[in-house]
Amino acid sequence: MAPFVHACPWCYIGKARFEKGLAAFAHRDEIEVVHRSFELDPHRAKSETGPVLEMLASKYGRTLDEARAMEAHVATNAHSEGLEYRTEGRDHGNTFDIHRLLHLAKDRGVQNALLDLAYRANFAEERSVFDDDTLVALAVEAGLDETEVRAVLADPEAYADAVRADEREAAELGANGVPFFVLDRKYGVSGGQPAELFTQALEQAWQGRALQPVGGAATAGTADACDIDGGNC
Template sequence: MRVEIWSDIACPWCYIGKARFEKGLAAFAHRDEVEVVHRSFELDPNRAKGETGPVVPMLAKKYGRTIEEAQAMEEHVASNARSDGLDYRTEGRDHGNTFDIHRLLHLAKARGRQSELLDLAYRANFAQERSVFDPEVLVDLAVEAGLDADEARAVLADEDAYAGEVRADEREAAELGATGVPFFVLDRRYGVSGGQPAQLFTQALEQAWQGRILTPIGADAAACDADGACEVPQPGAHA
C-alpha cells in the first residue's frame, strides 16, 4: 500500500502531522508493506526567492493580532509539538520561499533519502537555529541526509532541476482537491487532512487496507492552507 503525503517545510502542522502519522503507522499491523512518498505543496509560492522575514510579525500581520498574541499562538503550536515529543522553538525562526527545498527533496527521493532529508529540514526549521532558506544550510542538511554535497549544490544552482517534479506534485494536489497541508492519500482510497491524532491514522490505514474507495476521514484537524495561513487551535480545542 502507498501513502502519499503533501506537505511544506514551512507548515508546523506538517511537522507535527508527520510525527503523528508515523506513530499511527507503527501501530498498523501491515506497516512493513506500506510505502510512504512525500510530495510537494508550497504554502507561499509567490514569495520572492531570497525574501525572508521573522515568523511572529508575519503571524501578527496575517491574523490581525498583536505581537504578543502572535507569540502566544506560536507557544500553543509549540505545546502541541512537544506533546508529540518534538522540539519547537518559538523565537528566532524565519519564513520564506520553499521551492528550492522541495526541489532538493526530489533529489533526495531519487537517491532514496527523502524521509531523512525531510526530518532534518523540519528540525532545522522548527527546532534549531538553522535557516532552511540559506542554500549552504540546505547543502549541509543534504549531506547529513546522505546526499553528495556537489550534487546538492548543482541542483540548487540549476533552477530547472526537479522543478517539473515539484509542479507536478502541486497540480496533482489540486486535482485531488487538497486546499491545505498536511494532506495524506492512502492507496488512493482515503484522504486525510490535517494533523490528526495517531490513532486516526491507524484507523485510516486499516480501512484503506480493506480496499474501500477514496473518501475523507476524520473531523477537521489543524492544517496550513494554500494561502499560507496555519490554523492555530485555541487552548483546550481539539488538535
C-alpha cells in the same frame, strides 16, 4: 501519499503522528509512504525572508502577542509528540529550493532523512533553511553529494517540473492545505490527526471500506492544518 511543507508546523507534527499510527498498523511493512511537494506561499520571492512572528502578525492582522499565542498552541502540540519547537527566532521564506532538493533526495533514497533534518533545523534549531549553505549542509548530512546538491541549487529548473507536478496532483485531489494524506489513492485524511485515527484510517483503507473518497466534500476528521494562505503557520 502525504503532501508536506517543511515550513508548516502541522506537517512537522502530522508526520510524527502518522508515523506512530503507521507503527501500530499490522501491515505497516507493506505500506509505501511517498512525500509530495506543496507550497503555502509560492509567490514569495526567494530573497524575501523574515521572522515568523512578524509574518504572522502582518499577514493576518494580529498583534505580536496574538502571534506568540498561535505559536504557543503549536508548540504545545509539538511537545506532546516529543518534538522540540522554537516559538521565536525562526524565519519564514520561499520553500521551492527545498522541495527541489527533496526530489533529488528521493532519487538517491534519502528523502525521509532530508525531510526530518529540514524539520529539525527549521522548528527546533536556530538554523535558517532559506539560505543555500544551510541547505547544502543538511543535504550532505542526509547523505547527498555536495557537488550534486550545489549543481541542483544553481540550476533553477532542476527538479522544478517534479515539484510543479506534485502541486498539480495535490490540486486535483482537492488538497487546499497540509498535511493532507491520501491512502491507496482513494481516501483522504486532512490535518495533524491523532496517531490512533491514522491507524484506523489505514485499517479501513486496507479493508477497502469507505473512509472518504478524495475530492469529496469532507475528509476524515478535523484537525489543525496550514491552508494555502498560511493558516495557523
